[in-house]
Amino acid sequence: MSFKIIKSDEAERRYKEWRILGRPVPDVHGYLKVTGKAKFVDDIILPSITYGKLLRSPFAHAKIKKINTSRAETLPGVVAVVTYEDIAKMGITQKPPRYILTDEVFYVGDVVAAVAAEDEAIAEEALDLIEVEYEPLPFCLTPEEARRAQPMHPDVSKDNMVIGSWPPYQRSVGDVERGFKESNVIVEVNFRKPNLKHMFLENYAVVAEWVGDELHVWTHSQLGATIFAMQLASILNIPTNKIHVHQCFIGGGFGGKYGEALIRLTVLATMLAKKSGRPVKIRTNIREHFVEGHVLDPGITTFKYKAGADNKGELKALEAIMWAGQGERSSNVGVVYVGDTVFSTYRIPNKSFKAYPYYTNTPMSGALRAYGSQAGAIPLELTINELAKALDIDPVELRIKAGIRDGDVITQYLHNEFQLAGGDLGELVRVSSEEFSWKDKWQGWRASARAQGSKRRGVGVGVAIHSAWGVPWPDNVKDTVIVKVNPNDGTVEWVTGGRDMGSGFDTIISQVIAEVLGVDIRDVARAPPYSVGQPVGGETRASKALQTTVFAAYNAAQDLKRKILEKASLVLNAEPNKLVLDLKNQRVYDIGDPTRAVSLSKLGELFSGVLIGIGSCVSHYGGPESFTDPVTGRRLGMKGLFCAFAEVEVDIDTGKVEVTKLLFSTQAGMVLNPLIVYGQLVGSAVHGLGSILWEGIIYDEKTGTPLNTSFLDYPVPTALDVAEDQISSLVISDPKHARLTPYMAKGIGEAPLAAVWPAIHMAVCNAIGKKIEEFPLRPEKILKALGKAPFPETKGVV
């Protein structure tokens, strides 16, 4: 794979100043990971541990009329059984209250009861002995069905709409009707997306143990140990400082282990452990992966987009409507992000967005790698392509002209506005198109695709935006990092409550601390994250760590350095700025006379707290004045900007798609660690290649049962689907693209995928000369679009 970084002069200058940042420092947890010693949840094996299993609903919607667990409880080896009767009304206080278990089940796979036993075989046998009498209720899977259905939570919404975090889901800028009147061409797109799942390798798991009145939990939550402990405390109604959350390594998350995803599993393990007096481990299997946690928000969705432009190719109006099946609950944050793509990808004077998120009988929806941004990019990009086609202009030219850039006002979370501080989407497209040799490859909208036998070649382009700025949650709790120096040998430790899931910010933080304190990266250690006694921080989500956790670490290291130098100046009777911190020799010395020095041990003895630094991040949301543009007075913010180009070969006899070239690019600001940036980019792009071509959960229409619940039936890319010469990435490195963070960098790990989706989708449409308004682009969909379906259309699935 080619990996190219184009550096501006200013970037070159900064890279030269850095000692450790900007270098390909390997993962600080590398040794643990390659030796199999990194502890994941399932690796926690405690004395007298028992194993939990969950009884799941075979119905998509039903009332539990009667439940009898007596036969299960008397099975030898069973230590505890928990049903809703044990934990009535226990749940998260919000609307609707998310009860851990109730007498109603809302989707196939919803949990009915939990059993703990001496081993998993006994626990599974016990599940079969639980007698449940269900009263099946009507259910719906799609937003179209949901719109007409009886409200699922009648006490919450009469129209069956999900309330979520930031209602109402509507926004309008300018005058859309006037925009359409000023347009010479108007196009419409109706697009459909399926439910998607994360497909990480480490399935959901938890270990819980009570020690007296203290609860110990081992988790792979992306929230981090500290926030997870607070969440558990509010549900279990016990003091937060009695909950010891041990943050294990996270075996892949992609948003799937974020938010409420692990709450039910964890509380059930906790209750089983309490009832039995023994530690309990629950580990789910790959089938359960599809019914535990959440699917992508928005869920099964229909998009209806309409756009207009004048003859010169000026975009005049965009009207976007979506109807989403959000599952049994949702925060609707993904829906909100879809709205942001409508307002913030292109310069369009008149635009409106309306979303109708409905309750449906599928699992709840939530975070999945760039959620909302990827789902929003694909209908938007198809609409822009239709406009370019109607005007017969090059789709790349249109994007270069209309892409957002520095200074534009854009929408954040639908209800808030900020001014983009850095970046230029059109410029990114222009540079990337040259790298891809677009002008040589693009044959025009009406030119027939290049053909060879049954193979047709096509090319495509796509762009996407995504948060690089975090989302405020929980209220006003800022990421905090603590840094400590050991006076005996000058080694450094740092800690915060969460850890990265492979995205690498533990490594970047160690680099930042080493850079500030002037030590070797090998002398910086990351203490294991743990909820008690450690600060909030290190949530791994929303491409936010470079803004929040790294910012906090930078401030902590600066705090430590400042304190040591200030106190040393009192001892040495010299100005702090004339002193040098020399951790290698555990001392501070006078720059003019290095023999005048004081040891760290002495400073530690004289001044309390001098060997510890604390730092928090500044908030972007209720942010300080420094994040306001002095001229316009507008709040400033950043966005990740992404672009992808694809070339595909489609076999029109079989419908098989092969991606022959894939280029993806971003304006990253400063690249703090090229090894990590490279890994994140290619990882996200290949993830995207799989989801646009093959992924998507198929539900049985009659029962609501997910049908393709394995790695074979829900295919993800394998090593055979990726070739080195097929994939290349391009990073534009210029500090002015990310000027709000101390090291002028922004998170890029999530959203290359969001640009890859529309690029491959357009290339396939271009190759076969047909508009396809859905994905995944499995062979049957391609053949259907070509009007030659060799197999009858699959009936009875959603």
Next chain:
Amino acid sequence: MQGRTIKLIVNGKLYELMVGYHVQPWHTLAFTLREKLGLTGTKVGCDRGECGACTVLIDGRPALSCITLTVECDGKRIETIEGLHNPMTGGLHPLQEAFIECGGFQCGFCTPGAIMMAKALLEENPSPSLDDIREAMSGVLCRCTGYIPIFKSIIEASRKMKKGGGCREL
């Protein structure tokens, strides 16, 4: 079967396990390694032979330990990730070094299986082509890296091993 003793040679160490006591006839090798011998480096992903995370070597050949019964391994030589580095010196196998240097993992969950699969490949074919590597690794799924960093790691390890690598002092 009950009461019979089976012998496993795991990372060069002999274990005698009594069927019906230490191991049940239905126990998988992954279960025995992890839960009875405490070798949790071998990971269980899908638990049904699809993802390859549980790959170990049995008599030098890669095998999916989640769908291999322990009792089938009587008298066999089993290699797991724990056997690759030198615990006294901390020295790593060239594959382990290369995976660190080339960013051949992110979350690290599939890594033990990927490294064991790569070890089997390099022992059979010390100079694999890229296509040989893609073919060999096609049974080990990785959702984080997009595979290319894994390919690079294996090529780098092959280069190191040809230069007479092996366990290097850290």
